[in-house]
Amino acid sequence: MEVLKIATAGSVDDGKSTLIGRILYDTKSLTTDKLEAIEKTSKQRGYDYLDFSLATDGLVAEREQGITIDVAHIYFSTKKKSYIIADTPGHVEYTRNMVTGASTSQASIILIDARKGVIEQTNRHFFINNLLRIKDVVVAINKMDLVDYSEETYNKIKADFSELMSKRDYQDQKITFIPVSALKGDNVVNKTDKMPWYKGQALLEHLEQLDKADIFNVGTPRFPVQYVIRPKTEDFHDFRGYAGKVYGGNLSVGDDIMVLPSKTRSKIKDIFFYDEKYETASRRSSVTITLENDINVSRGDMIVKEGDLPTIDKQFTANVCWMDSENLTVGGKYVVQHGINKVLAKVDKINHKIHPDYSGIDSEATSLGVNDIASVSFKLNKPIFYDQFKNHRTNGSFILIDPQSNNTVGVGFIQ
Amino acid sequence: MNKDTSHINSLENEAIYIMREVAAQFEKPVLLFSGGKDSITLVRLAVKAFYPAKVPFPLMHIDTGHNFPETIEFRDRLCKELGLELIVRNVQDSIDEGKVKEESGRYASRNMLQTTTLLDAIEEFKFDACIGGARRDEEKARAKERIFSVRDDFGQWDEKNQRPELFDMLNGDIEHGQNVRVFPISNWTELDVWSYIERENIEIPSIYFAHKRKVFLRDGMIWSAEDEVVYRDDNEEVIEEMVRFRTVGDMSCTAAVLSDASTISKVVEEIRDSTISERGARIDDKRSEAAMEKRKQQGYF
Numbered sequence: 001m002e003v004l005k006i007a008t009a010g011s012v013d014d015g016k017s018t019l020i021g022r023i024l025y026d027t028k029s030l031t032t033d034k035l036e037a038i039e040k041t042s043k044q045r046g047y048d049y050l051d052f053s054l055a056t057d058g059l060v061a062e063r064e065q066g067i068t069i070d071v072a073h074i075y076f077s078t079k080k081k082s083y084i085i086a087d088t089p090g091h092v093e094y095t096r097n098m099v100t101g102a103s104t105s106q107a108s109i110i111l112i113d114a115r116k117g118v119i120e121q122t123n124r125h126f127f128i129n130n131l132l133r134i135k136d137v138v139v140a141i142n143k144m145d146l147v148d149y150s151e152e153t154y155n156k157i158k159a160d161f162s163e164l165m166s167k168r169d170y171q172d173q174k175i176t177f178i179p180v181s182a183l184k185g186d187n188v189v190n191k192t193d194k195m196p197w198y199k200g201q202a203l204l205e206h207l208e209q210l211d212k213a214d215i216f217n218v219g220t221p222r223f224p225v226q227y228v229i230r231p232k233t234e235d236f237h238d239f240r241g242y243a244g245k246v247y248g249g250n251l252s253v254g255d256d257i258m259v260l261p262s263k264t265r266s267k268i269k270d271i272f273f274y275d276e277k278y279e280t281a282s283r284r285s286s287v288t289i290t291l292e293n294d295i296n297v298s299r300g301d302m303i304v305k306e307g308d309l310p311t312i313d314k315q316f317t318a319n320v321c322w323m324d325s326e327n328l329t330v331g332g333k334y335v336v337q338h339g340i341n342k343v344l345a346k347v348d349k350i351n352h353k354i355h356p357d358y359s360g361i362d363s364e365a366t367s368l369g370v371n372d373i374a375s376v377s378f379k380l381n382k383p384i385f386y387d388q389f390k391n392h393r394t395n396g397s398f399i400l401i402d403p404q405s406n407n408t409v410g411v412g413f414i415q
Numbered sequence: 416m417n418k419d420t421s422h423i424n425s426l427e428n429e430a431i432y433i434m435r436e437v438a439a440q441f442e443k444p445v446l447l448f449s450g451g452k453d454s455i456t457l458v459r460l461a462v463k464a465f466y467p468a469k470v471p472f473p474l475m476h477i478d479t480g481h482n483f484p485e486t487i488e489f490r491d492r493l494c495k496e497l498g499l500e501l502i503v504r505n506v507q508d509s510i511d512e513g514k515v516k517e518e519s520g521r522y523a524s525r526n527m528l529q530t531t532t533l534l535d536a537i538e539e540f541k542f543d544a545c546i547g548g549a550r551r552d553e554e555k556a557r558a559k560e561r562i563f564s565v566r567d568d569f570g571q572w573d574e575k576n577q578r579p580e581l582f583d584m585l586n587g588d589i590e591h592g593q594n595v596r597v598f599p600i601s602n603w604t605e606l607d608v609w610s611y612i613e614r615e616n617i618e619i620p621s622i623y624f625a626h627k628r629k630v631f632l633r634d635g636m637i638w639s640a641e642d643e644v645v646y647r648d649d650n651e652e653v654i655e656e657m658v659r660f661r662t663v664g665d666m667s668c669t670a671a672v673l674s675d676a677s678t679i680s681k682v683v684e685e686i687r688d689s690t691i692s693e694r695g696a697r698i699d700d701k702r703s704e705a706a707m708e709k710r711k712q713q714g715y716f
Contacts, residue, residue, distance in 0.1 A: 003422045031689070072558040073551040075604045082422050084602060100579040227435045231468035239467060245432045245583070274463040285424075286431035286464070299439055323579055337584055340436065399584050406588035408578045 003082040004210060007105035007134070009098055009125040014111040015142045019182035020074055020087055021052020023204060026189035029076035049183060071101040080208050095371040096323035099128055099411060103397075107136040107210055109203070114147045114179070118160040120357050126161075127356035130168045131319060131373070131413065133390065136210055137175045140203060144195065145181040151197040154179045167358045170390075178203050219248040219392045221283070222310065222385075223303040224339045229288055241272065241288040242297055244340075247394045251289070252280045256306040259297050260385045265306060267292040300341045302385045310385045310395060317351065317377045317415050318389075320368070324402065324409035328368040328376070334409070335401040336380065339394065342401075344381040351375040375415065389413035423611055427460065430599040432583065433562060434464035434546070437597050438471050440587035441544040444597075445502070447533075448474040450486035451663045452619050453548030453600065455493070456608050459617055460599060461546075462497060472546075473500035477533045479525040479665045480507045481644040486663050489620040504536040521633075521646045524668040534570045537594055544587070546597045552604045563587055564596040605661075606686050613679045623682065625659045625674045636670035 008016050021038075024030045030038070042051045074085040086101030088094075102108060110125045112118060129137050139161055147153045158177050165175060178187055179198055186192035187202045200206070229241040251257075255268045271278045272288040281287040289303065297303075304310065322328050328347060336345040353365040353374040368374050389396030400410035437444045446461060448454045461470045476490060494501040506528050509515045514535070515528045537545065551558045561577050563585045578586060587595055600608065612619060629640040631651045638645050640653040644666045647653075658671035659682070676682040 003425065073602065074558065075552045096579050100581055103581040226432070227439045229465060229468045233467070236467045243435050243464070245428065272466070274466050284428055286428040286435070288466070335588070337586060339584065340439070394582060397582050397584075399581055399586060401586055401588055406586070406590060408581070408586045411579070411581045
């Protein structure tokens with residue numbers, strides 16, 4: 001049983017929550033009590049259909065306004081796969097939450113209202129999906145029932161969207177168009193007979209056959225040390241283990257390694273997962289590693305294979321998505337959290353703002369407001385060990401923390 | 416090696432990573448332990464995360480005084496066997512001190528009262544991170560939770576202004592007086608927890624398994640008639656049935672389900688085929704559509 005994480009993106013009223021509710025309903029994932037609650041509330045409100053968005057919009061304010069404010073995580077499974085859907089708000093002011101939901105997803109669904117076609121929000125959703133290098137994108141053209149299931153409308157939206165695709169940075173992204181009606185259940189879980197002109201699969205069918213793409217692309221192993229384990233007990237008197245999660249590629253017993261930043265060399269002696277020893281630690285596993293010689297390693301250090309070093313530097317340039325209501329300014333001081341490592345940083349330069357509607361760049365920007373995306377150069381008070389985002393998803397990304405408020409105020413992708 | 420082929424392995428790796436981040440980023444973490452299957456799972460994950468060293472934080476149980484006796488007995492034994500430090504704080508004490516008022520009537524429950532006792536205990540020990548077993552699939556408002564959920568001085572949850580969480584990066588920076596609730600099994604479903612308990616062969620309290628129990632029916636739900644805590648009208652007839660509990664909250668708001676699942680694998684099978692969600696058997700969530708969200712804002716788990 002594999003798991004597929006999917007992020008959904010759409011503008012207000014595109015019917016995102018309804019789509020997810022529909023998937024849950026048609027896969028029989030809604031339990032009796034949840035279904036009863038939906039039926040009851042739909043009736044109370046005088047709807048003549050079941051309002052599936054009630055299954056996902058969990059906050060009072062969301063139900064009042066009928067919009068999604070924050071990322072909801074929804075779980076369901078079929079015989080083939082377990083699914084986690086990050087249902088993200090489409091509203092422009094919640095773009096940061098959309099980036100959040102998309103950051104851990106292998107695939108995404110962008111919703112378009114067939115009556116409205118490609119709008120500025122769509123460009124933004126696509127841009128973010130592309131920036132985050134999501135491998136599989138489904139463009140679900142929804143509310144087909146309201147445009148008489150018209151092939152012409154579908155083709156026009158497809159053509160408009162394809163124009164966007166030609167401008168994208170990450171060209172290997174796979175994009176699939178599917179015409180659906182979430183409200184009526186057309187082409188969501190079950191193929192409909194209302195659009196005989198559409199020869200492709202229903203949405204769920206398509207998701208079912210996606211390869212579980214490893215979003216943490218196989219690269220080079222990076223092992224940031226999270227925690228040093230020193231039991232100091234009778235049985236483990238001299239035990240000194242380095243606990244962390246393996247990113248990129250595998251690490252094996254006997255590997256020649258180097259510890260950063262000291263560049264001390266050693267060999268991997270043992271790999272523990274709980275009380276068992278393993279020959280190899282595969283990526284994404286949380287293991288404890290011991291080394292052949294007794295060297296000084298602490299949290300924030302990184303163990304890498306010898307001859308396979310990341311960039312070690314006190315400065316870098318990155319695409320930043322700004323998420324705070326207070327502006328990012330040149331000269332501003334922030335904490336960069338790169339993996340588990342926190343260092344102080346200063347904004348050296350805003351190189352240019354990038355318009356996420358693909359209309360170009362603005363080289364004159366001196367500050368960034370909420371939801372702005374820009375290329376920014378930083379200077380750090382000590383070096384970090386990074387890769388480019390395009391080569392290493394985890395070691396090429398970081399978050400920005402405002403030391404005044406402690407809030408996470410931005411995310412960056414190292415260029 | 417625990418290859419990343421199975422869904423459960425990746426959830427386990429994620430939870431261990433989160434446990435280690437808590438130990439590294441906070442000065443005084445605590446694991447909130449209820450004796451239920453989710454917190455027992457957390458204990459297992461914590462033990463794995465720090466092996467061969469001891470778990471570097473204590474367990475704390477906010478005891479409503481209305482727990483199933485089986486749960487309390489299990490709690491004490493588990494802590495003893497694993498050499499874990501256990502702190503217990505009692506809702507009864509909060510009532511005696513006049514900080515909270517006991518509810519009355521047929522739906523009386525101490526579930527809401529736990530919040531005050533919990534916040535006082537956090538204050539008393541100056542805990543800056545509380546690890547809890549909440550899962551996003553349990554309930555709609557919980558589906559919105561972050562893994563590191565920042566609470567203010569009053570333990571409150573500001574749902575409209577949550578910190579973004581990106582990739583694996585967890586930001587635990589807080590001001591003095593704030594604390595973070597941490598949910599390592601956020602992404603697990605009820606079935607995942609059961610599958611893990613089965614795979615790891617983890618012992619859990621006996622009330623999770625089918626047993627003969629004196630019960631009575633109310634509002635289409637099955638209530639324990641063996642415990643005085645549960646209010647029962649004279650005209651509510653006591654019958655004996657084979658039942659098990661899906662959650663082990665406060666007895667007064669935890670209903671049972673008819674079941675003959677006497678082993679973990681039978682329970683897993685039953686849940687797979689079940690059509691009632693887990694919290695459907697928790698009466699306190701049914702009080703209103705927004706019940707859970709309100710409790711969370713006030714500082715509930």
